[in-house]
Amino acid sequence: MKKGFVILVAAITVIFMTVGCEKNEIGKSSKGLTLYWNHQVFNEQGRGFIFEFYEVERKKNLYELKFEFQIDNNQKSIEISLIDKIDKGKCPYYPMPTIDEDPNLCTSKGNFYIPEKMVTEGKYKFIVKTLDYTVNSEIVFAKEKATLNIPDNNYFSCAIKDVFIAPKNLLHGSIVFAGEQNKVFAFDFIEDLRSLGLKDTIVPELIKVDEAGNPIIESWPPNNYSVKFLLTMTSDFSTIFELAKVHFNKNSALNIYLYSTNGDQARLDREGINVWYAK
Numbered sequence: 001m002k003k004g005f006v007i008l009v010a011a012i013t014v015i016f017m018t019v020g021c022e023k024n025e026i027g028k029s030s031k032g033l034t035l036y037w038n039h040q041v042f043n044e045q046g047r048g049f050i051f052e053f054y055e056v057e058r059k060k061n062l063y064e065l066k067f068e069f070q071i072d073n074n075q076k077s078i079e080i081s082l083i084d085k086i087d088k089g090k091c092p093y094y095p096m097p098t099i100d101e102d103p104n105l106c107t108s109k110g111n112f113y114i115p116e117k118m119v120t121e122g123k124y125k126f127i128v129k130t131l132d133y134t135v136n137s138e139i140v141f142a143k144e145k146a147t148l149n150i151p152d153n154n155y156f157s158c159a160i161k162d163v164f165i166a167p168k169n170l171l172h173g174s175i176v177f178a179g180e181q182n183k184v185f186a187f188d189f190i191e192d193l194r195s196l197g198l199k200d201t202i203v204p205e206l207i208k209v210d211e212a213g214n215p216i217i218e219s220w221p222p223n224n225y226s227v228k229f230l231l232t233m234t235s236d237f238s239t240i241f242e243l244a245k246v247h248f249n250k251n252s253a254l255n256i257y258l259y260s261t262n263g264d265q266a267r268l269d270r271e272g273i274n275v276w277y278a279k
């Protein structure tokens with residue numbers, strides 16, 4: 001009797017081990033991944049890169065993809081591994097017209113963030129690993145952009161090759177108001193920013209300019225305006241914010257929105273005065 005009990009326990013143990021292995025394999029398996037990536041300025045972890053992976057295979061259940069990454073700055077490599085898939089249940093149903101797609105299926109995804117300070121300029125191996133395949137690519141970090149080079153393969157792709165990296169110490173923003181008569185107050189604020197030592201600059205990815213190189217003033221009915229600006233910072237953001245408060249309190253018709261490429265933000269409008277400083 002005792003011998004039979006031992007055999008039964010052993011059989012149950014094997015079953016649990018098998019189920020565990022199958023779950024683990026499902027968590028790491030993939031028929032293919034696509035990638036969206038970009039450089040971010042406003043993030044709790046500071047400036048850095050967001051990587052968001054999507055499953056090629058659409059399924060009836062939605063899964064949250066879990067990744068882990070390892071960075072070796074000596075060997076210049078970034079290794080990304082799909083380690084798990086968390087089942088979130090049946091796909092949410094959206095009654096929308098689709099072309100050759102089953103509305104009952106959805107795309108699973110997962111993301112992670114790499115702070116800018118974790119990598120250095122230069123070429124890195126960019127290795128994507130799942131249970132089913134490993135794809136070796138290359139990512140190049142430079143001062144003004146990052147470039148992802150993926151060789152021809154059947155499992156991993158990305159529509160984005162180059163990502164713009166905003167230079168540090170730039171101030172960009174807008175002054176929004178109603179009434180053409182308030183233009184003069186908006187330009188007074190920008191002139192006072194220049195008096196602090198901030199200098200006009202042009203970065204096409206951050207601000208639209210006209211043929212003369214001046215920022216475009218936008219307008220819309222009945223009598224609304226948005227004056228945009230881009231300046232190189234020679235003062236810290238707190239000093240700029242205090243100056244904005246002076247102008248806002250002097251003329252509440254102005255709505256002032258400030259952003260630095262270091263990760264600072266400020267909003268001065270009808271909803272109040274709020275500021276967030278970069279860490």
